[in-house]
Amino acid sequence: MDPISDLEFFTRLVRYGSLSALARDLGVTPPAVSARLAALEKRLGVRLLNRTTRRLAMTQEGELYLATGSKLLEDVQELERMVSSSRDVPRGLLKVNATFGFGRRHIAPALSAFRQRCPEVDVQLDLTDRPLNLAESAFDVGIRFGEPPDSRLVARRLAANRRLLCAAPAYLDAHGVPASPDGLRGHRCIVLRENDTAYGTWHFSKGKRHQTVKVHGAMSSNDGEATLQWALDGHGLLLRSQWDVQEHIGSGRLRRVLPDWELPPADIYAVYPERLNLSAKVRVFVDFLEKAIRLP
Known part of the structure; x- marks a missing residue:
């Protein structure tokens, strides 16, 4: 009988939300997890x-076992940290999820540098067109844009980031520059389908004024690089993150549109499960990312 081990097992099971998700993380079968819970x-x-x-x-x-047990686990872990002569060495498999464009440009290089600094950590980077559920997919760290809605996750801001509306000069010369968000209804807009929510709905604010516009266009994609290339080719207006378009705005290949209007923030966060049982590999990697991510 090991009450501390049982508490850790039950806490992780509740956090992952399913027997199969915890089984994948532990490298055992779901029946083995079920048997452990039954015991x-x-x-x-x-x-x-x-x-x-x-x-x-x-x-x-x-609920009583989890609430009281979590506090006991935190106390035990704090005691061990206090008496330990050194901090844990980062080691083991680190699984990271990020979106395609930002993952390729920023997270992959950061992981390369991190691996050189922490050679006992193996890295697995999964790039997807939309964020994955960390618990269900057994990821250690996810990269998210905008404030994460899942309160069960810890979110560390890595960098400030805005969304910008822009278009190629050739498109604006041919079709004119909209003077307000309402003017977008008559323009060709390139739509990025980033998640399961209704896409093509753009939200603007200016002081106390707020406007929501349902835009339309002949071209849409779930890949940000594709939509950016279409905008550069002059196919229409595009709403993209500053990190992705700032270089092209600076070179003049794209021009900002409606610069006096604000769009929903898209600050970049590293998210990971609650601090209970946080491993050294996750803690050190997130600290490393905070210093490594430098945006224009």
Whole structure:
């Protein structure tokens, strides 16, 4: 019987939200995780979780066990940190998720430098067109734009970033420059489908004024590099992150449109599960990223 180990197991299971997700992280089968949970419940003499095919739901006893147990784990870990002669050495597999464009341009080089500094860490970078669920996919760190909505994750801001509306000079010369967000309704707009929410809806603000415009265009994609190339080719107006278009604005290949209007912020964050059980590889990597990411 190891109460501390049981507490750690149950806390991780609740955090991952499913037997299969925890099993993937531990490198065991879901039945093995289920058996471990059953043994824990048998030892305590109560049911901690109600299991369905889709999700886990904590019982009242489970909520009490988690709330009190999490505090005990934090106290134990703090005690060990206090008496330890040195901090943990980063080691093991570090799994990182980022979007294609930013991942290729910034995260891949950062991981290369990090691996040279921490040779005992193996890295796995998965690039996707939209952020993945960290728990379900067993990732250690995810890179997100804008304030992450998941309160179960810790979010560390890596860099400030704005969204800018821009177009090629050739397009603006041919079709005119809109004077207000409403003027976008008559323009060709290039739409990036970044997530499962309704795309092609752009939000603008200027002081206390707010305007939402549903834009239309003949070209859309889930890949940011494709939409950027189309904008450079003069196909229409594009809404993109500053990190991606600033170079082209500086060179004159793109021009900002409606610069007096603000768009929703797109600050760049590293997100990871709550600090409980945070490994040295994650802690050191996020600290490294905060210094490594330098945007124009």
